[in-house]
Amino acid sequence: QKEVEQDPGPLSxxxxxxxxxxxxxxxxxFQYFMWYRQYSRKGPELLMYTYSSGNKEDGRxxxxxxxxxxxxxxxxxxxxxxxxxxxxxxxxxxxxxQKLVFGQGTRLTINP
Amino acid sequence: xxxxxxxPRYLITVTGKKLTVTCSQNMNHEYxxxxxxxxxxxxxxxxxxMNVEVTDKGDVPEGYKVSRxxxxxxxxxxxxxxxxxxxxxxxxxxxxxxxGRTDTQYFGPGTRLTxx
Numbered sequence: 036q037k038e039v040e041q042d043p044g045p046l047s048x049x050x051x052x053x054x055x056x057x058x059x060x061x062x063x064x065f066q067y068f069m070w071y072r073q074y075s076r077k078g079p080e081l082l083m084y085t086y087s088s089g090n091k092e093d094g095r096x097x098x099x100x101x102x103x104x105x106x107x108x109x110x111x112x113x114x115x116x117x118x119x120x121x122x123x124x125x126x127x128x129x130x131x132x133q134k135l136v137f138g139q140g141t142r143l144t145i146n147p
Numbered sequence: 148x149x150x151x152x153x154x155p156r157y158l159i160t161v162t163g164k165k166l167t168v169t170c171s172q173n174m175n176h177e178y179x180x181x182x183x184x185x186x187x188x189x190x191x192x193x194x195x196x197m198n199v200e201v202t203d204k205g206d207v208p209e210g211y212k213v214s215r216x217x218x219x220x221x222x223x224x225x226x227x228x229x230x231x232x233x234x235x236x237x238x239x240x241x242x243x244x245x246x247g248r249t250d251t252q253y254f255g256p257g258t259r260l261t262x263x
Contacts, residue, residue, distance in 0.1 A: 043187065078151075078237050078254030079190070123189060134205065135180070135252070139189040 038062050041124055041138025049146050054111040058124035058138045061105065065126040065136075068100050070109045073121045073140065082122070083109065114145045149174045151255035153238050159261045160228055168223045168258050170238030178241045179221040180205070180252070181213065183234040190237065196221055228262040235259050 041058045048054055056070075067086055071079035083098040085091045085107075091098045097110040107126075111118055124138040151172045160166055172179065180195040182205075192205030196215040210232055212224040221240075225232060236259075239252040 039189075041189070076257075078239075078256055079252075080254065081251045084251075125190075134195070135192060136206075137182075137190040139187060 036061060037139075038136050039124065039126060039138045042141055043139045045142040045144065047144045047146060048114060050114060050116060052114050052145075054114050054118070054143060054145075056109040056111075056122050056124075056141050056143070058107050059105055060107070060126060060136075062126075062128070062136075063102070063105065064128045066129065067127050068098070068107050069125040070096075070098055071123045071125060071137075073123060075120075079123055116145045116147050119144045149253070151238055151240055151253050153236075153255040153258050155258060156256065157259050159263065161263050162229055163227050166225050166228060166260075168225075168236060168238075168260070170221045170223065170255060171219050172221075172238075172240040172253070173219065174240060174242070174253065175218065176240035176242045176253075177218070178243065178252075179215065180239045180241075181211070181221070181223045182237045182239065183207065183232075184237060184257075185234050193223070193236075228260075230262050233260060233262045 039060045069084040070082045072082045073079040085098045085100045088100050088102045095112045099108045121140045121142045123140040127135045154169045177198050181193040182190045184190050191207045193211050194213040196202045235257050237257050238255040241252045
């Protein structure tokens with residue numbers, strides 16, 4: 036069983052829809068949770084991070100962490116065609132610890 | 148411009164021919180990592196370095212070597228490449244974050260390697 040599971044999609048939604056992306060994990064020691072966005076032929080870039088459980092909002096993006104269920108989510112409101120990319124969840128155990136574990140990534144397409 | 152650069156961007160080689168992929172960052176970051184990205188498997192960490200002369204294995208280190216002689220450079224060496232090392236490789240750098248904040252990893256543009 037992988038430490039981090041993410042539905043690879045692909046996921047295709049119309050412009051303006053609310054998108055929900057999710058990851059589950061098995062290692063209860065994970066403390067830091069991140070979402071990276073990767074455009075085609077580019078390296079990933081950090082989109083959101085959350086420490087421990089809770090919600091974090093940044094514009095149209097909301098990250099949620101439920102440590103009791105070992106489940107994290109990224110919500111995108113009012114989705115735009117420019118949001119079309121692969122979204123990867125990532126997590127690690129300790130601040131500064133460099134063993135970062137990624138999910139498989141979900142390919143998202145927003146249709147105009 | 149703050150960036151991580153990798154060279155070459157594309158490489159086709161043959162089994163057993165030693166190669167090096169270079170990585171350089173201009174942000175004075177302490178931490179650097181190498182990842183490979185494969186369909187269905189996502190990004191997997193190969194090696195990481197927390198400072199000059201300090202390196203450690205990630206999840207898939209077999210068949211790879213690294214060195215960190217200077218803070219800005221972190222080359223990935225394949226001594227005897229094999230076809231199962233055909234992949235998309237990313238270098239990343241980061242700086243230890245303040246308490247309660249994670250250290251953002253900045254990724255390079257990637258190197259697509261094909262081993263025949």
